[in-house]
Amino acid sequence: MKVGFITIGQSPRVDVVPEIEPYLGDIEIIECGALDGLTLEEIKELAPKEGEYVLVSRLRDGTQVRLSREKIVKRLQECIKKLEKEVDIIGVLCTGEFPELTSKKLLVEPSLLLLKTVESLGVSKLGVVVPDPDQIEMTKRKWSNIADTIKVQSVSPYLGEKDELIRAAQELKDCDLIVLDCIGYNFNAKKLVKKITKTPVVLPRTLMARVIGELLEE
Known part of the structure; x- marks a missing residue:
């Protein structure tokens, strides 16, 4: 195969x-x-x-x-x-x-997999992390039908911004579920966000x- x-x-x-x-x-x-x-x-x-x-x-x-x-x-x-x-x-x-x-x-x-997976979970408050600040409003629209409340933070997965990822995770602590909405986020990013938020995290890759x-x- x-x-x-x-x-x-x-x-x-x-x-x-x-x-x-x-x-x-x-x-x-x-x-x-x-x-x-x-x-x-x-x-x-x-x-x-x-x-x-x-x-x-x-x-x-x-x-x-x-x-x-x-x-x-x-x-x-x-x-x-x-x-x-x-x-x-x-x-x-x-x-x-x-x-x-x-x-x-x-x-x-992955975009369809993410949307359908999260939709099936019946999430009330969704946290999303994206790479670029210019993607924030677009991301809120993308997820608007999936959860009652959408909180979006931006951190590049490619610039090694660990401090920024920690900051973003702290902002999303009150969410029911967090999606790292870019294929660039790796398993270490997921582990870090999950450790800080104590919340389930979905990694697209x-x-x-x-x-x-x-x-x-x-």
Whole structure:
């Protein structure tokens, strides 16, 4: 069995894939990035303008990059087209919303998994952590139908801002459940937030990996 992972940044995602491999079993992984092969100047042209849907990812060298969803979605679809010829399942390494993406193979989107999982839990007060301050209002709208109260904090998963993550977690102590709403947050981030808040925390990368592992299991 082969699994494809597409990222809005550059592949390989050495910050994500090694951490989720244990949940996937003995499979071959093929990656594709929407920014693969682009120069820094070309990547800068994909930055969001005022009012555009902001996405945050990383380049191969670990640099954080801000992207416009509208400008990146076509390149993501090209990655799917490339991978669907080779793999059995495709996972999206981003929690942004991409309703226009299509695939001939099963496409696992963390944004939908997160929304449906949290909705099924009947949460009253939801805490959400996102990478960028410009994502806060958009995130409140995204989760507005899922819980009665939404509290959103922003901390980049790519800049090593441990103090900021601690601050954000302290702000969310009164929530029933916390979602780290970006594929960039790792298991250590989850452990830290859970330790501070004493609240269940949902990590998108492992949620997606567990679902893919379930689909692949013999």
